[in-house]
Amino acid sequence: MMRRAGFLTTLAALGLFASQTAQAAGDAHPIPSQEWSHSGLFGTFDQAQLQRGFTVYQNVCAGCHSLRLVAYRNLAAIGLTEDEIKAVAAEQEVDGEPDEDGEPTTRPAIPADRFVPPFPNEQAARAANGGSMPPDLSLMTKARIGGPDYLYALLVGYQDEAPEGVEMGEGMSYNIYYPGNQIAMAAPLAEGAVDYADGTEASVEQMAKDVTAFLSWAAEPELEDRKRMGVKVLLFLIVLTGLFYAVKKKVWADVH
Amino acid sequence: MSNGNGQSGLVKWIDERLPVFTFMQHELNDYPTPKNLSYWWNFGSLAGFVLVVMIVTGIMLAMNYTPHVDYAFDSVERIMRDVNYGWLLRYIHMNGGSMFFIVVYIHIFRGLYYGSYKSPRELLWMLGVIILILMMATAFMGYVLPWGQMSFWGATVITNLFSAIPLIGEDVVTWLWGGFAVENPTLNRFYSLHYLFPFLIVGVVVLHMVALHTTKSNNPLGIDAKGPQDTIPFHPYYTMKDYFGIGVFLIFFAGFVFFAPNFFGEPDNYIEADPLVTPPHIVPEWYFLPYYAILRAFTEDYFLYVPISWLMSAKLAGVIAMFGSIFVLFALPWLDTSPVRSARFRPIYKQFFWLFLINCFILGVVGAKAPDDQVFTWFEGFQYVHLGQITTAYYFFHFLILFPLLGKLERPKPIPKSISEPVLPGGGTVAAGAAAKPMEKA
Numbered sequence: 001m002m003r004r005a006g007f008l009t010t011l012a013a014l015g016l017f018a019s020q021t022a023q024a025a026g027d028a029h030p031i032p033s034q035e036w037s038h039s040g041l042f043g044t045f046d047q048a049q050l051q052r053g054f055t056v057y058q059n060v061c062a063g064c065h066s067l068r069l070v071a072y073r074n075l076a077a078i079g080l081t082e083d084e085i086k087a088v089a090a091e092q093e094v095d096g097e098p099d100e101d102g103e104p105t106t107r108p109a110i111p112a113d114r115f116v117p118p119f120p121n122e123q124a125a126r127a128a129n130g131g132s133m134p135p136d137l138s139l140m141t142k143a144r145i146g147g148p149d150y151l152y153a154l155l156v157g158y159q160d161e162a163p164e165g166v167e168m169g170e171g172m173s174y175n176i177y178y179p180g181n182q183i184a185m186a187a188p189l190a191e192g193a194v195d196y197a198d199g200t201e202a203s204v205e206q207m208a209k210d211v212t213a214f215l216s217w218a219a220e221p222e223l224e225d226r227k228r229m230g231v232k233v234l235l236f237l238i239v240l241t242g243l244f245y246a247v248k249k250k251v252w253a254d255v256h
Numbered sequence: 257m258s259n260g261n262g263q264s265g266l267v268k269w270i271d272e273r274l275p276v277f278t279f280m281q282h283e284l285n286d287y288p289t290p291k292n293l294s295y296w297w298n299f300g301s302l303a304g305f306v307l308v309v310m311i312v313t314g315i316m317l318a319m320n321y322t323p324h325v326d327y328a329f330d331s332v333e334r335i336m337r338d339v340n341y342g343w344l345l346r347y348i349h350m351n352g353g354s355m356f357f358i359v360v361y362i363h364i365f366r367g368l369y370y371g372s373y374k375s376p377r378e379l380l381w382m383l384g385v386i387i388l389i390l391m392m393a394t395a396f397m398g399y400v401l402p403w404g405q406m407s408f409w410g411a412t413v414i415t416n417l418f419s420a421i422p423l424i425g426e427d428v429v430t431w432l433w434g435g436f437a438v439e440n441p442t443l444n445r446f447y448s449l450h451y452l453f454p455f456l457i458v459g460v461v462v463l464h465m466v467a468l469h470t471t472k473s474n475n476p477l478g479i480d481a482k483g484p485q486d487t488i489p490f491h492p493y494y495t496m497k498d499y500f501g502i503g504v505f506l507i508f509f510a511g512f513v514f515f516a517p518n519f520f521g522e523p524d525n526y527i528e529a530d531p532l533v534t535p536p537h538i539v540p541e542w543y544f545l546p547y548y549a550i551l552r553a554f555t556e557d558y559f560l561y562v563p564i565s566w567l568m569s570a571k572l573a574g575v576i577a578m579f580g581s582i583f584v585l586f587a588l589p590w591l592d593t594s595p596v597r598s599a600r601f602r603p604i605y606k607q608f609f610w611l612f613l614i615n616c617f618i619l620g621v622v623g624a625k626a627p628d629d630q631v632f633t634w635f636e637g638f639q640y641v642h643l644g645q646i647t648t649a650y651y652f653f654h655f656l657i658l659f660p661l662l663g664k665l666e667r668p669k670p671i672p673k674s675i676s677e678p679v680l681p682g683g684g685t686v687a688a689g690a691a692a693k694p695m696e697k698a
């Protein structure tokens with residue numbers, strides 16, 4: 001099913017026309033599609049995978065990338081218990097109310113707070129990343145052509161050496177799927193970068209897959225509700241329309 | 257007038273003083289309608305239905321939306337994540353915009369095929385064109401509200417077009433923006449107008465209906481109803497048929513809302529607007545693509561612009577052509593010189609109709625592409641801008657040259673005497689000898 005393909009991309013894929021957009025003008029590779037448990041009409045997220053992906057996000061990506069649209073309490077949806085959520089939140093400090101002398105205070109974050117960003121502002125984020133801004137990841141799978149497939153490809157698409165003749169910029173890494181191929185993010189995932197609580201082996205592909213699934217959930221937390229409701233609504237509409245058709249036929253039977 | 261069929265005391269009391277019930281009975285129940293309308297006639301009521309859906313979901317979105325450059329993007333995401341069924345409201349509204357245009361474009365092409373713009377329906381048609389223009393303005397401003405990258409850059413590109421107006425252009429743009437760039441005042445006024453315009457549309461739709469009920473519906477044969485044997489009351493025949501149409505439409509609509517809600521969208525609009533980062537490829541919503549292609553077809557160095565280059569800048573020519581491509585529809589009733597309405601009886605026009613439709617699709621594809629991209633891998637040097645120029649030229653050729661000429665040159669097929677005749681059992685579809693007669697002034 002065309003989840004993130006989009007109308008314009010479909011037009012481009014009409015085949016008749018050479019599909020060469022301005023953005024892909026470099027020699028970016030076509031993005032291979034992956035199996036996702038959440039794609040398709042009845043697709044749902046795999047909770048165990050989301051939890052593993054959350055581990056990857058927390059231990060790897062969160063050092064640079066914010067997730068500012070997601071609240072800690074939302075983690076209940078991926079199966080964390082209330083206590084676990086409280087503990088995750090409490091690791092971060094946020095601004096509190098001023099005290100009685102009007103002095104600013106801080107307090108530990110609570111489940112109702114949004115994910116606390118790793119840097120206080122854009123300048124700090126850029127300063128720590130050689131001038132580049134690690135984008136917020138809350139909507140990343142909706143914000144790129146290719147969606148989750150692109151994100152996965154990006155995470156596994158690093159090459160140690162740029163091909164012959166390609167001049168790499170200062171602090172840049174070569175990635176075959178990134179538009180222009182030069183990305184300011186060094187390969188974030190390395191074999192065994194996290195310890196999975198469920199014992200799954202933390203290969204680069206596994207972690208890439210898991211964190212992408214987690215970020216897909218972060219971007220579309222309503223996805224399961226939406227599809228569940230959609231199936232019911234469609235069934236209802238099909239029956240209703242069938243009835244309308246039957247009545248219409250009956251009413252029109254005498255017109256000639 | 258069919259009054260007093262089972263009216264209760266209160267209804268009767270009101271009706272004698274303010275005949276709303278008689279009016280409704282007359283216009284929604286008895287309204288005599290040609291009995292041969294095809295399913296292409298469903299799209300008018302569908303458009304009305306979508307308009308209501310847009311207004312209802314829009315008002316509910318407005319309860320949770322914040323029109324401020326710092327909060328707009330986040331407030332839409334709050335609707336998506338924290339408002340109960342907010343995702344549903346937003347996806348209905350967002351896809352509803354696309355549905356509206358699909359329905360209305362089909363409705364318009366129906367009119368083009370069956371000659372529904374011809375006498376006596378000129379004003380009905382022109383009111384429709386006004387609705388289209390208002391819809392386009394509404395959708396354009398609505399798309400700015402979520403304040404994503406495409407919202408911002410689309411607004412910037414399109415408002416900048418007005419700078420092509422000689423002498424006062426720059427001032428007009430500053431006035432539209434309420435400042436020196438697309439900024440908070442721009443977002444605020446767009447929100448205000450996005451709320452207002454749908455109600456203007458409702459007003460024009462009412463006039464559209466008054467005109468319709470005065471001239472009555474056209475039909476696939478394009479001939480007038482000659483008497484009661486040609487018509488049936490609107491209710492229950494067409495009410496039931498419209499319900500069925502709405503059912504089918506809702507299945508289509510729901511498919512997108514629930515299973516591919518971002519199909520018509522651009523991924524870039526899920527990135528918050530950033531005046532410092534220009535997206536690599538700025539494209540409008542799909543329903544504007546053909547006009548966008550026409551706009552960009554006028555470039556300094558190519559043939560469309562050369563003949564008028566002494567008169568105006570290429571940019572101004574493009575802007576005039578873009579607006580002209582819609583305004584030409586106002587003149588259509590007089591550009592088309594053929595007295596025959598339905599393309600069924602116009603063998604040559606019928607072919608050009610399909611050619612025109614294909615041409616519009618190609619314009620849409622061109623609008624989505626970067627102008628200097630190659631069209632075909634096997635045809636060096638043929639770029640989208642060239643394809644856009646050919647299709648733009650054809651667009652205007654179709655209206656300005658073909659329509660007036662065809663009416664004079666084409667020999668229409670024989671036209672049936674009445675609506676009931678061709679469907680009478682045993683009756684042929686062609687009235688014998690009609691070919692020899694002058695065309696009916698349909």
Ligand code: HEM
Nearest residue numbers: 310311314315317318321350353395398399401402451454
């Ligand atoms: C003629 C009918 C209408 C059309 C064609 C239309 C079209 C649109 C479009 C295309 C968007 C952008 C959706 C997106 O990308 O997120 C939008 C957003 C919006 N519209 Fe409308 N609209 C209509 C009526 C209304 C009405 C009556 C209201 C009531 C105030 C309204 C309120 C809003 C709000 C608050 C948004 C921003 C939220 C969002 O982006 O989802 N709309 N509209």
